[in-house]
Amino acid sequence: MTQAPIARFTRLRHATFTSPDPERLLDYYRVVIGLGLVARDGGRLFLANESEQLSLVIERGDAALQSIAFEISPDVQIEALGAALKQAGLRPELHSDPLPGVSRLLSFSDPEGTRFELIQGWTPTPAQERIGGLAVAKLGHVALRTPDPQAASEFYANVMGLRVSDWIEDRFVFMRSGFEHHTLNFARAPVRNLHHFAFELRGPDHMHRACDHLARHKLPVLWGPVRHGPGHNTAIYHRNPDGHLVELFCDLDRMTDEALGYFEPRPWHRDRPQRPKVWVGLPRDVWGMAPSPECTEFAR
Numbered sequence: 001m002t003q004a005p006i007a008r009f010t011r012l013r014h015a016t017f018t019s020p021d022p023e024r025l026l027d028y029y030r031v032v033i034g035l036g037l038v039a040r041d042g043g044r045l046f047l048a049n050e051s052e053q054l055s056l057v058i059e060r061g062d063a064a065l066q067s068i069a070f071e072i073s074p075d076v077q078i079e080a081l082g083a084a085l086k087q088a089g090l091r092p093e094l095h096s097d098p099l100p101g102v103s104r105l106l107s108f109s110d111p112e113g114t115r116f117e118l119i120q121g122w123t124p125t126p127a128q129e130r131i132g133g134l135a136v137a138k139l140g141h142v143a144l145r146t147p148d149p150q151a152a153s154e155f156y157a158n159v160m161g162l163r164v165s166d167w168i169e170d171r172f173v174f175m176r177s178g179f180e181h182h183t184l185n186f187a188r189a190p191v192r193n194l195h196h197f198a199f200e201l202r203g204p205d206h207m208h209r210a211c212d213h214l215a216r217h218k219l220p221v222l223w224g225p226v227r228h229g230p231g232h233n234t235a236i237y238h239r240n241p242d243g244h245l246v247e248l249f250c251d252l253d254r255m256t257d258e259a260l261g262y263f264e265p266r267p268w269h270r271d272r273p274q275r276p277k278v279w280v281g282l283p284r285d286v287w288g289m290a291p292s293p294e295c296t297e298f299a300r
């Protein structure tokens with residue numbers, strides 16, 4: 001008998017990064033990505049998107065991802081969830097009023113030491129300033145490196161309720177927490193750390209504008225525009241001032257009904273219907289050039 005997962009991640013909410021130069025990073029997010037400063041708390045900076053939802057937290061430190069926050073259902077008893085995570089050896093901590101717009105947060109570290117935050121509900125956290133730059137729609141997904149993507153996918157499926165959307169051979173797994181093709185990915189690499197993270201754009205016009213906007217800010221597009229195979233999103237990749245690879249994407253596959261088990265049909269799908277599968281061989285992408293040499297290590 002299959003056991004129900006302990007938790008069920010739903011929406012990806014925000015990510016926390018440390019940066020050696022938080023002000024430089026803040027400037028990039030304001031001017032290029034289009035997030036706005038909500039508040040400062042000691043050394044911490046809180047940034048929201050145009051929909052007044054917390055999207056990023058920046059703290060001073062080495063350039064690194066610190067945690068990833070997902071929302072859980074309002075029906076979940078958070079204390080009971082904490083007890084269940086504890087029983088599973090995950091050492092959860094419950095925090096009250098930890099972040100703007102978030103009243104309760106349950107944090108834990110996964111078996112490879114990446115910190116996750118589970119939150120219920122939210123109140124709007126408008127930026128103190130007019131949102132400029134690209135005004136991205138939201139934080140869309142985070143991809144982590146791991147020595148063992150199979151083990152990671154099993155943990156996130158069996159314990160955290162994510163579903164596998166696609167594999168690239170046995171080295172890259174795309175997992176969905178809601179209807180979108182992926183919110184959390186794992187790529188095979190020697191150590192656990194960040195592979196890339198991605199913000200969602202609103203459509204092809206926005207993608208076109210993003211290419212022009214990155215050029216104006218002298219941020220080379222390292223890969224793309226491309227329409228990927230897995231997920232079938234269009235995407236461009238660049239590096240932020242801390243050297244992290246940032247993807248801007250739109251038009252991601254959606255599994256609007258889990259019971260049907262396939263992604264909403266789209267003209268560029270090669271399989272009809274397009275079900276989760278293992279992608280083997282090239283060409284994988286629907287169109288677009290191969291990644292630039294600087295970007296190949298990130299080729300998913």
Ligand SMILES: [Fe+2]
Binds near residue numbers: 141196197247
């Ligand atoms: Fe991505």
